[in-house]
Amino acid sequence: MVDPGDAEPVLQALHRWQLQLEQILVTHHHPDHTGGIDRLRHETGALVRAPARESVSPPVTGQIGGDRFDALGLRWDVLDVPGHTAGHVAYFCADVDGAPVLFCGDTLFSGGCGRLFEGTAAQMLSSLDRLAALPDATQVCCAHEYTLSNLRFARVVEPHNADLEAYQKRCEALRATGQPTLPARLSVERAINPFLRSREPSVRHALAGQCDTGDDIAAFAALREWKNRFQ
Numbered sequence: 001m002v003d004p005g006d007a008e009p010v011l012q013a014l015h016r017w018q019l020q021l022e023q024i025l026v027t028h029h030h031p032d033h034t035g036g037i038d039r040l041r042h043e044t045g046a047l048v049r050a051p052a053r054e055s056v057s058p059p060v061t062g063q064i065g066g067d068r069f070d071a072l073g074l075r076w077d078v079l080d081v082p083g084h085t086a087g088h089v090a091y092f093c094a095d096v097d098g099a100p101v102l103f104c105g106d107t108l109f110s111g112g113c114g115r116l117f118e119g120t121a122a123q124m125l126s127s128l129d130r131l132a133a134l135p136d137a138t139q140v141c142c143a144h145e146y147t148l149s150n151l152r153f154a155r156v157v158e159p160h161n162a163d164l165e166a167y168q169k170r171c172e173a174l175r176a177t178g179q180p181t182l183p184a185r186l187s188v189e190r191a192i193n194p195f196l197r198s199r200e201p202s203v204r205h206a207l208a209g210q211c212d213t214g215d216d217i218a219a220f221a222a223l224r225e226w227k228n229r230f231q
Contacts, residue, residue, distance in 0.1 A: 027105025
């Protein structure tokens with residue numbers, strides 16, 4: 001289980017499918033990601049892995065970037081991705097049923113990224129660069145279904161991005177039938193997500209007049225602030 005904000009649906013699923021919860025992975029300390037931990041730990045005995053640099057209800061096994069561990073017979077790497085919070089981490093496995101998988105919490109969303117509540121624009125840009133360097137086929141398991149609202153903003157930033165237009169239509173069709181847009185594919189995110197494309201000339205052009213478009217960090221900060229104000 002990753003980032004259990006509420007224990008009840010997890011316990012219901014465990015009961016329905018007769019499963020035993022072995023481990024809980026936590027990406028950051030916000031309550032909507034940690035609210036179910038105490039009950040799940042009490043009722044299942046599951047081991048909790050959480051960012052070592054953030055306060056999460058103990059007992060936990062603290063994790064920092066560079067750590068590796070096994071879960072469900074798979075090897076997982078811990079990545080430091082500060083920005084949304086100061087000690088945010090992500091969990092990456094190079095092969096889950098034939099494809100890499102990333103649990104990135106609130107650092108990367110499909111078409112967007114997390115707000116800068118505790119970290120800096122420089123930290124978030126570096127964190128997103130780290131995630132963008134993962135393999136093309138990586139399945140990006142974001143923590144929230146914010147895709148359509150993110151894509152509305154992305155289309156304003158890059159109105160002539162054909163990949164983005166096609167992806168928006170596909171995601172709208174999925175949501176219209178009650179299906180999730182997630183997980184996302186990292187190669188697609190590189191093509192459509194303005195926060196992974198903040199160095200692209202088309203994004204810099206959209207930021208003209210808002211910042212020093214020759215400065216990577218200033219441009220990223222301006223893009224994030226623009227998204228904060230976007231309605």
